[in-house]
Amino acid sequence: MRAVRVAGPGDVSVLDIPSPEPAHGEVLLEVAATAVCSTDRKFAARGHDSPRTPGHEVTGRLLDGTVVGVHPEIACRRCQACLAGWHNRCPYREALGLDRDGGFAELVAVPSSQVVPLGDLDPVIATMLEPLACAVHAVEVAGIDTARPAVVVGAGAMGILCAWVLQAAGSRVVVCQRSPQRRRLARDLGVNAAIGPDEDPADHLGEPPAAIVVTAPGAEPLAWGLERVAVGGVVHAFASLPGVVPVDVNVVHYRHLTLVGSTGSRLQDYERACDLAASGAIKLERLPHRVVGLDGAPAAVLDRPPSGVLKTIVAVS
Ligand SMILES: [Zn+2]
Ligand SMILES: [Zn+2]
Structure with missing residues (x-):
């Protein structure tokens, strides 16, 4: 063969x-x-x-x-x-x-x-x-309350699939993505809003997101998620990251966050x-x-x- x-x-x-x-x-x-x-x-x-x-x-x-x-x-x-x-x-x-x-x-x-x-x-x-299935798994493992809004960081294939899974479960979803072309693509694919990292998702959702799924690699997107999620919220580290990425554990500590991961x-x-x-x-x-x-x-x-x-x-x- x-x-x-x-x-x-x-x-x-x-x-x-x-x-x-x-x-x-x-x-x-x-x-x-x-x-x-x-x-x-x-x-x-x-x-x-x-x-x-x-x-x-x-x-x-x-x-x-x-x-x-x-x-x-x-x-x-x-x-x-x-x-x-x-x-x-x-x-x-x-x-x-x-x-x-x-x-x-x-x-x-x-x-x-x-x-x-x-x-x-x-x-x-x-x-x-x-x-x-990996996106379904991520949303379930994170225990995301889909009655509340969520953010997905990154508008690659996994980001869009995570956004669709969250929307199918009832969540309103903002995608955060640096490239304007990818933001346009995400909007065309039906996400509720697409923003750049300088914008606050709460302005589009009426409240801070209860969960943020980070599908973009690197320290910055993860730090962004930890800062922007609601107090008591969940951040899912979905992307595998190149090398060791520092996380400010004080943000997790003082904001009462849950940081979770899953793969496959x-x-x-x-x-x-x-x-x-x-x-x-x-x-x-x-x-x-x-x-x-x-x-x-x-x-x-x-x-x-x-x-x-x-x-x-x-x-x-
Ligand atoms: Zn695969
Ligand atoms: Zn086994």
Whole structure:
């Protein structure tokens, strides 16, 4: 079969390799499409000690033609984290496309427990269910009171998806974003308001936001969130940050804040994401995206996407 292989730092190509052999309890999927995530970009830039196929935002078809999505965090289901329900934080988990071969290939083998039927959802668009599940997870982990307004910092794919999840739950959402073009894009995508970092979200919401989800990397966006959230509010550190980022704990202390984080998602978050998409509550097709073929995948994981494109999807079959 044809598959994208990362062999070393920046060394990414499409090769013919043997088809995967599903192990006991696994199924073989004909990959329909796999979306590119920043994790894939980091992986491609960094390389891997042995050739590996990236891609964890995968949809495909079972041998009987059923269209399915894949929840990519394959947990041990026995450890303390798993028994507490945190499959996505299992220290023994295998992440699809990192610890085992992922979806930028014609075929992928995955445990049958990770497969979710997608009904009538378009398999190309449904690749975005995986990042949507991460947004669902973040909002739930943060315990956000969605009867009150919220702010999302950053209008990239994760920022917009977090804003949509909050809005679908009833929250009014202001997006804070430095670039005017991205602010315009966020408004076009239906957020209640989009502001720059010099503005106060309370002016647009009538009160300070009860929660701020920080999807932009760096110390500044996190500090901004801690200063602008309501007293007693929640700040979610959603972005992975380059290096160590200092946080003024006195702001957390004196303003009675809760600072939380989460990464990835659980199977139930993925299923909730499916429900949100299937009901039309969240229209994933509106997220600005482009579709390329498998031959376009190496460039898609190595190069920056064209401006205005928030998601690149590799359509395989
Ligand atoms: Zn991802
Ligand atoms: Zn575990």
